[in-house]
Amino acid sequence: MGAGLLGGIEFSNPDFVHNVPQLAFPHLRMFHVNAVAIGWLSMGYVGSIFHMVPTLCKNKLWSERIGNITMWAWNVVMIGAFCTLLNGNTEGREYAELGAVLDVMVMLALLMVAGNIYMTILNRKVKKLYVTLWYFLGSLFWFPLVYIIGQRTFVSLPGLNDAIVGWFYGHNILGMWFTTVGVGMMYYLLPRLTGAPLYSHGLSMLGFWGIALFYAPTGTHHILQSPVPEWLKAIAVISSIFLLVPVLTVLTNFFMTMKGKWTMMVTDLPLRFAVTSCMFYLVTCIQGPFQATRWVNWYLHFSQWVVGHAHLALLGTFSFILTSSLYYSWPRLTGRAWQSQGLIRAHYWLKFLGFLLMMVSLTTAGLIQAAGWAFGIPIDQWSLQIRPYWFLRAISGVMILLGQCIFFYNLYKSTYSPSAVQAEAATKPREVKV
Amino acid sequence: MYGYRLGAIGIVCTFFAIIFSTVLMPMVLFRPNPSGHGNDYTAEKTGNAVRGRQIYVREGCFYCHTQFNRLQDRGYGPLVKAGDYVYETPHQLGTARTGPDLTNEGLRFPAQWQKAHLVQPRAVKPGSIMPSFSYLSDGDMNDLVAYIETLGNMRKPENYVEAPDEYRTTTEAGRKLMARKNVDTNAVASANAGRGIYTQNCAACHGLQAEGNGPNSISLEKKPANFTRPFYKQYPDEFWFYRVSEGVPGTRMPRFGEVLTEEQRWYLVAYLKTLPQNQEVTINKVDQVDKPEQIELPAMTHEEYEPPTGAE
Numbered sequence: 222m223g224a225g226l227l228g229g230i231e232f233s234n235p236d237f238v239h240n241v242p243q244l245a246f247p248h249l250r251m252f253h254v255n256a257v258a259i260g261w262l263s264m265g266y267v268g269s270i271f272h273m274v275p276t277l278c279k280n281k282l283w284s285e286r287i288g289n290i291t292m293w294a295w296n297v298v299m300i301g302a303f304c305t306l307l308n309g310n311t312e313g314r315e316y317a318e319l320g321a322v323l324d325v326m327v328m329l330a331l332l333m334v335a336g337n338i339y340m341t342i343l344n345r346k347v348k349k350l351y352v353t354l355w356y357f358l359g360s361l362f363w364f365p366l367v368y369i370i371g372q373r374t375f376v377s378l379p380g381l382n383d384a385i386v387g388w389f390y391g392h393n394i395l396g397m398w399f400t401t402v403g404v405g406m407m408y409y410l411l412p413r414l415t416g417a418p419l420y421s422h423g424l425s426m427l428g429f430w431g432i433a434l435f436y437a438p439t440g441t442h443h444i445l446q447s448p449v450p451e452w453l454k455a456i457a458v459i460s461s462i463f464l465l466v467p468v469l470t471v472l473t474n475f476f477m478t479m480k481g482k483w484t485m486m487v488t489d490l491p492l493r494f495a496v497t498s499c500m501f502y503l504v505t506c507i508q509g510p511f512q513a514t515r516w517v518n519w520y521l522h523f524s525q526w527v528v529g530h531a532h533l534a535l536l537g538t539f540s541f542i543l544t545s546s547l548y549y550s551w552p553r554l555t556g557r558a559w560q561s562q563g564l565i566r567a568h569y570w571l572k573f574l575g576f577l578l579m580m581v582s583l584t585t586a587g588l589i590q591a592a593g594w595a596f597g598i599p600i601d602q603w604s605l606q607i608r609p610y611w612f613l614r615a616i617s618g619v620m621i622l623l624g625q626c627i628f629f630y631n632l633y634k635s636t637y638s639p640s641a642v643q644a645e646a647a648t649k650p651r652e653v654k655v
Numbered sequence: 656m657y658g659y660r661l662g663a664i665g666i667v668c669t670f671f672a673i674i675f676s677t678v679l680m681p682m683v684l685f686r687p688n689p690s691g692h693g694n695d696y697t698a699e700k701t702g703n704a705v706r707g708r709q710i711y712v713r714e715g716c717f718y719c720h721t722q723f724n725r726l727q728d729r730g731y732g733p734l735v736k737a738g739d740y741v742y743e744t745p746h747q748l749g750t751a752r753t754g755p756d757l758t759n760e761g762l763r764f765p766a767q768w769q770k771a772h773l774v775q776p777r778a779v780k781p782g783s784i785m786p787s788f789s790y791l792s793d794g795d796m797n798d799l800v801a802y803i804e805t806l807g808n809m810r811k812p813e814n815y816v817e818a819p820d821e822y823r824t825t826t827e828a829g830r831k832l833m834a835r836k837n838v839d840t841n842a843v844a845s846a847n848a849g850r851g852i853y854t855q856n857c858a859a860c861h862g863l864q865a866e867g868n869g870p871n872s873i874s875l876e877k878k879p880a881n882f883t884r885p886f887y888k889q890y891p892d893e894f895w896f897y898r899v900s901e902g903v904p905g906t907r908m909p910r911f912g913e914v915l916t917e918e919q920r921w922y923l924v925a926y927l928k929t930l931p932q933n934q935e936v937t938i939n940k941v942d943q944v945d946k947p948e949q950i951e952l953p954a955m956t957h958e959e960y961e962p963p964t965g966a967e
Contacts, residue, residue, distance in 0.1 A: 245786050245788070245790070246718075246786045247715025247716065247719070248714075248715060250715060251718075309714060309715070310713075311713065311715065312745060313712035313715075313717070313745040314745045314746075315717075315718075355662070358663075362670070363666075363670050370674070370678060373745075377744045378744060379686075379740065379742070379744065380740030380741060380743030380746045380748075381687065381737055381740045381746065382681060382685065382686075384740075385677075385681050385685075387745075387746065389677055433666060433669055433670070434669060434673075437670065437673035437677065438677040440677065444748060446725045446726075447723045447735075447748055448687075448723070448740075449681075449737070450685045453677065453681055456676065456677065457677075523752035524752070525751070525753075527751060528751060593905075594727070594728065596904065597729035597730060598904045599905070600752075601780055601783065602904070602906055603905055604783070604784065605782045605877060606905070608782075608784075
């Protein structure tokens, strides 16, 4: 977060940090991407999986010791990433910057999570598999594979093949990990928080298989205008458009589950995060296939519009659902209620408004850039016109970071203050059946 | 129970089918031969450039600069082909263009300019948001510049920039324009005729010596072009004519087609063509940047101040 903000400030004020290699924008950018993807989202996801899977299987985690080892391994990876990426020790592959040692460690951690969860589910005490478990099982099967293929640590492919495999990974870390686990979490949280049963299990299966079928081949739409084979581009574009099917199925299911319960958003703060996430999911998934078509891509590619889209997915959708999951599960895990509802509200509004500001400024900047490229205006002329938007983006970064700090403060106070135990009796978390 | 097993087998098969089609199939079917237009980083002959490429990767230049140009990117040199990238590992195609495309960047600017730009981008490109890489050691900096100067050298363009079709003989409008042209733009006499038009119309912004530092330049956010840059040597006549006639979008460069006759503009082109030099005339001290040239106006009579009307 902090790295992203500093990067954002450097856009509007390029001489903000001078002569410090660790704080130069490209190094911050590498660390920002990896900290968000491998650090914040993946660690949060694995934590949520460890909470949700035993609940849904009505048994304990297969091995808590392996779970703890996973946690330490993951944190060591992040410390390693901090030390290496900021010094420019990178493999030079976007989203796969981590060095060989860290790659192997992430891989081992992922395999440990997968083994642990598979064993937990095999030993479950309920017969039927809820759809969330389908999503988690799927993700933990294919994400380690995608990760191995995508890292290219021990192979050296010729340039364009490297790019094809790289974008297979770059898009599927989103599609086969953040999306599938995130959607699985939505399936868990919405019925839990609203107390309403899931609208349709049939639809949820359709959504799951749709994602499993259509997500993996879409990666090449990132290099749609480079000289890679046309048939590969065609596969990517077509499956990108087909992705509308599972997305709309999933969202129909969510919104029908919410039917009659929308007003609960006003009082139930974790639900508010979850519903916001669903709404952003709708927007990002309409935007995605639209951008992946050739003629829109022709105009918009390379611009900050795409950066806005990436933030819409990772910040707007998946960070919000992860935050919702944290707000939901923390009191249940520690037995202590949240210290302050007001701080949760502050977190929500700072994050929500900060994100909207970021989205609007990046999208506008992207449209200006795209127009600049399309009409052949020299870059050093239009780049002056987007300075106000860099500035707005830096402000939005401040808001989001402030929200996260409030969240951390609330978490700390709720966990460690002695009064929280008494507060728990008064506001005992509601237990609702799925 | 069977449904669950069937599902598991289904996931496995689906996933492997997809990996096969999008990861393995391209590696088997798509194996471009080296085109000879890309750089060969496996060879020793490129020397420092190979190390420069590692620094390019280390410093993460590809987050803001792409290395493939597209059909619609005007002014970025010849289009890339699949065979150009055979030796590029890890690929540096890039994802976003926060800065310009670098596909054919080599030799567009002198090495000294590149170095100054890396140390303090805003000294040579006002308003740029590129970070300063002043922390690079001398060796790293020289290698990086050596690498940048090799980019696209093997592609050998005829022209980096081309005027729109209506100014070229590929269209009817362009052929008519050329048929009307009665000025020899290569003649010294024409250039001398153009000098006066330049002084009257262009020098206020571009400066008498064409270094882009005329008196007006200080108030312009986007600085006027410095015509002494070797880059301008590759401008064909019709491109000069197009720029003079239609101005530059996004800057204060006006459309002189509105005030100058076609003949006057061709004379101006003849003069402009003489301006690019082998080495750009630049200000090499940072405290002199943004200092405009002081033009001493001679004592002139009233008639000489009359602006050109376009009518002879």
